[in-house]
Amino acid sequence: MTTTTRWLTAEEQRIWRLFVQACESVFAATDTQLIRDSGIPHGYYEILVHLSEAPGRALRMTQLAHASTYSKSRLSHAVTRLEERGWVVRRECATDRRGQIAQLTEEGFAALAAAAPGHVEQVRKSLIDALTPEQISQLGEVAAAIVAAAADSGSKCHDADLC
Secondary structure (H helix, E strand, O other): OOOOOOOOOHHHHHHHHHHHHHHHHHHHHHHHHHHHHHOOOHHHHHHHHHHHHOHHHEEEHHHHHHHOOOOHHHHHHHHHHHHHOOOEEEEEEOOEEEEEEEEEOHHHHHHHHHHHHHHHHHHHHHOHHHOOHHHHHHHHHHHHHHHHHHHHOOOOOOOHHHO
16 A cells, blocks of 8 residues: 655644744753752652542552553653652552552652642743743643544553553
């Protein structure tokens, strides 16, 4: 089967590159701020946030992988690092011998609570305050469409056992 490549127009290419640059600059700014002020990489912060919002501050590892941007193997490595800091404990799942649960400790919650004000300020500086309220609303709609399109193409699945 022969398919014809739908090349990007010059304007689409410009917008694509600008989008990539915008994402990378926001991610770099938030990661730099978190590491500088709290010693927490953004990916670890994301894990702590997901656990803090879960009932009992705990999630099965597969649920945590789905909620985060991590593959199952990368998540396992990150949780091990968070365990070393005393911020997360891992325990066996009572209903499934193969499953594991990651739970946020009080120390982990305290670290997250201490890091959150600086992180929110950086998010405001790098993204929210640069946009009008209308643009923020539009960005939400655009982001939701992008996430849905990526989910339809299966790009969220990093591990076969998660899909």
